[in-house]
Amino acid sequence: MSQKLEIIILAENNVEKRKLLAEHGLSFYFKYKGQKYLFDTGQGEVLFSNAEKLGIDLASIDTVFLSHGHDDHTGGLKKLLQINPEIRVFAHSEIFLPKYKNTERGLEFIGTELKKSEINNFEAAETAITAAAGIYNTGEIPARRETYINPRYIVKKEGKEIIDHFNDDTSLYIETESGIVILLGCSHKGVKNIINEIKAEVGDRKIAAILGGMHLKRATSKELEDLIDYFEEINFELLAPMHCTGRVAAVKFKGAFGDRVRLVSVGDRFEF
Secondary structure (H helix, E strand, C coil): CCCCEEEEEEECCCCCCCCCCCCCCCEEEEEECCEEEEECCCCCCCHHHHHHHCCCCHHHCCEEECCCCCHHHHCCHHHHHHHCCCCEEEECHHHHCCEEEEECCEEEECCCCCCHHHCCEEEECCCCEEEECCEEECCCCCCCHHHCCCCCEEEEECCEEEECCCCCCCCEEEEECCEEEEEECCCCCCHHHHHHHHHHHHCCCCEEEEEEECCCCCCCHHHHHHHHHHHHHHCCCEEEEEHHHCHHHHHHHHHHHHHHECCCCCCCEEEC
16 A cells, blocks of 8 residues: 555644634644544644535544644544544543643643543553554653753642653654654654654654644744754755744744745645
8 A cells, every 4th residue: 555645734823725724733634544644633723614624524534643732732632522432542641631831820721621531542652652554653752851841831740730741742753655754743852852762763764754843932043053953964855843833943944944844834735
């Protein structure tokens, strides 16, 4: 069977196409080896409307992969389960922990209200695992805390409020004839840490594309320059920074890599 991969953005912060809607969130629909998948579900405010306008039947999805437990990636799951209660949900078990963000108004809840018991077909992604033929989940990314930790993010664990170490932050990588395609949620564990872990798994196979959120809105110019140097070494064909990456970082990447960087919006399609 062909390893052709087709990806469509269903939820993202930017929109340029008529009749589609944007939100602060992320969701990829993708078709691969005859199956249909979602990677994240956005906040759920635009997912179903955009899918309908793009001719995508969400009831036919085989598996939903969740990158982490924040509501701008898990918000559409509840309605999706109402449409198809038997859909497979693939994620780290800590996505269900209560998650918060420190704001000027105090702690703001930004987690999912769904419980694991409400999902009929949940598969835990604590460690690197083959999610389906040719599709791999990174599992928990091992990384030194100083390379990614952000004290603004809080999780309630064992009755205590602690800084979120984002054990649940996972990504996908998919085999195609063009090379490995990486899908990132928010990269809370650090873009370099995630890609380095994937590189260790795939060896010398080409990384063709990197798509998704990179959480760089607060990155310094020095950090962005270092990341540009890092991406230069990867020799990718496509970089699509979106969602929480921030426009400043995305434009810097575009300036550095030209046509190899795509500034995306809802409804954009990719084929590999």
